[in-house]
Amino acid sequence: MEHLSTDFGNLGFSSSRGGGGNGSNTGEWPRQQPVPPPQSRNTPPPPQSQYYQRTSSRGSSSSNNMGSSVNRSNGSQDWQQLESDLNAATAKEFVPGHGWSSHQHSSASSVGSNSQGGRSYSDIFGQDHSRDQQQQQQQRQGQDEPAPERTFSTTIPSGPSPPSFRSLHSLGLSDDTWRYYRGLSMEMNRQMDPSDPRHKAIPFPYCNGFCLDPPNPHNARSSFGYPCNTFQVVNREDGKLYCLRRFDNVKSVNPKIAATVMEQWAGLEHPGIATLHQCFVAQRAVFFVHRYIPGVQSMMQLTNPPSFDETVIWSAICQMVAVIRFVHGAGLALRTLDLRHTLVQMDSLRLRVYLNCLGVVDALEFESRKSFQQLQAEDMRNFGRWVLSMVTGTNITAVTDAQTLQNCERYCMQNYSRELRHFILTLIRSQNPPSIMDVSRTLSARLLDDLDGTQLALQRTERALAGEYESGRALRLLLKMGFVNERPENGVNRRWSQSGDCYVLTLFRDYVFHQADGAGNPVMDLGHVVTALNKVDTSDEEKIVLSSRDGKSMMVVSYADVARSLESAYHELVSGSVPPPSVQQQHGQGQLY
Template identity: 50%
Template sequence: NNSPVAFTVTAGSFGYPSNVFKVISREDGLLYCLRRLDNVKCVSNKICAAVNETWSKIRHAGICQFHKCFISQRALFFVHEYQPGGKTLKEKYLDHGGKPQLLQERLLWSYTTQLVAAIRTVHANRLACRCLQPNHILRTSGGRLRISCVGIADALEFEARKSLAEIQREDMVCLGRIILSLATRTMITPSTNEETLRACGIFLAQHYSSDLHALTSALLSKPPSVYEVCGIMANHTMDELDNAYATCDAYSNQLAAEYESGRALRLLLKLGFVNERPEFGVNRQWAETGDCYVLKLFRDFVFHQADETGRPILDLGHVVTALNKLDASDTEKIVLASRDGKAILVVSYAEVANCLENAYSELCAVSSEGQPTYGGETTADQSEMTHYG
């Protein structure tokens, strides 16, 4: 049910030839990440159903959500949440030329906190990530990390007889390798020799705090559980929480500004529908009488002011202030004058707001009832004319 749009090829990410596609679902129109593994003979439809049931319920901001896996065209497919613009930690920090720069310790603690939070959710559901490698962890905008490829190892190694404690312990060792890799800007893998590990450990101790060195050493030698790591990292978790609150506040302020702009836009749209409407059913003077006349004068008051010499005044502050007071139905009085100066009205913003609501409601009522609108033609007549061009 997915239509491929673009793809990149990776060679044997899980020991099998694999392709990664960006696809659009025909069911909901959303983008997804589709991974195809060829030559997989150890996975059946029954195994796919079991993995789907297990992983589809896992929700966490630090995990690319698993949607489903299935077998088709003699290949095994996995569908995960798509993260636009994401780069793996390997691409971002480990695939470099020349002498790399050290990462700030604050950033390392932030990454570690995010990964531990995601691992904690997975382990709490009696599962293991089994994909904690720099080439399977995405860094997206805002310094966010997201673990991708969850559920794939569970399907490929479904028949394996590893215990839950064993594979969860492997997760913690992989976390230690990731921290050491980022701190030293060196790719640390299970096959890395002892001499390289020792040199990287010395480098970590020389350039970073004892807390980070102690945590990394513990994860690589005698890994504690994820819950014990949460206790060890309590102070740094509070720092990450503070940053998250600050980000939420910034987003809330931005959203509030956009919401205020939306309120002004709604007022402008209503005024546009009502002001100087050429005809309204059989009443060709509707826009020049009653509430609509007040709105016409208010439109000139807001947008068509001029100085004593007749030059137009383009005062955005005046426009925003007037629209905000209209939206709030302020009781402040204003003077509205016709263009020829023969008609002068003293009204409040609240009275103008009431006129706007009455006129707009009248338009909506006639539109929804299908009554004549323009020159006596019914809505059905207009639709038929449009249909036939």
């Protein structure tokens, strides 16, 4: 009968045969892993030497201690007791960082892995335990706190995720956004025919005029009571677009009044107003220059005034409240609040509202004796009329007859909420209308709703910008390569020979754009083009192989080498260049380009 000895005090056991054995006898089973007593999570692990003695020899047939076998055929009581203690249903396993824990053995996989909390652990007895050894050494040096819990990554190999697939349309703006900005660009580049006599009405330094006035066959006066011409112009000094208004036959405005009005409105910028840029007297006329806002039209120019939803109307009210609050806070008054001077910009998300012609009435009616308090109170009444005009599509002013005003109020009562009708009537019919601060406090909830709409519009703009952020860098590289590659005047230059430094640019151009398969068919790989240009722009150190078209020349370069060659060749080209003839002519005349 074989002698078995167990040493549970040391969290292990040992077995010895009378003559000593290596476990290779026929009919002997390999010894199973002993079951240690359960310990709490905070219990420090056993000494490192004993731990390694138990774990390093697991499954090894050459160990005299752990690898010895037991002859089960003898059927001793000691074996039965040991087999009961090693019942698989109650076996404990030591997991580094988790202490001794029991798990259910449902299959042979219990020896190799354990799944806890969705994380797969490989067999801990085949792993490197250098971290456990360092941890136990620190504990022996006086660190009594438990070791921090560690997590083990899965042993399943995983490579880098494949790049997302992108189409040609994903690299730029969407079709709708592209058409919208294309329309704005076409609008901003409009010009009158060079032989148009109206060019004479535009003073220096403005040029490239385009008339913005609607057809006026009867020569009717403007809403300000004077003949007026409106032009889209370009300022020669800064190259920006402006809206220029010319008022003829105005005798009440002199240069001093124009300077005073300009001083009052100078520097007032708000996203909801067309900022006054300049006011001056020239050619026996008064000129007002405002910021040009492309893609807008006045409310009165809408061919079929839409029936606005109440949500849209409240959004326009909130925008106009912000404008009035800004202007009144600066100690000024609008004096132009009606549909004729309200610019709108409609898209799929929201309605943008701008107020135009600020400062015009201040100059034309400079001799008015009304105080700013009276003018601001009149602004609030005009604000109520402006909202009612939006609701009904009829331009309502201070001189509108009572019957028309009553019909518009009845229409508002039948089609819109009581809150909106009460808001309009409070502004129109009050002897002392509420101030803009009182209105702002009343509309606090509506203002937050409008802020949400603004954030949505901003997110859409950011998405469009994200689709275009690569375009500028790629265009810059392509322009430089177009200037540098294969210039005819450099055909005999050594730098452009097949052994020159800049020859790499010609080979790189073929590498990027002239790919072909084994049969000579062109390969249109947009991803390859974008990736290569991005790596050149960032001077990536990745190596590539460039080959000539005949295959006789090959070179290994990095994207950084290509970038340095491109910059060197381009700067050399610029240093020997001359400006275009038109620029030379303008410099000769003392004009700024």
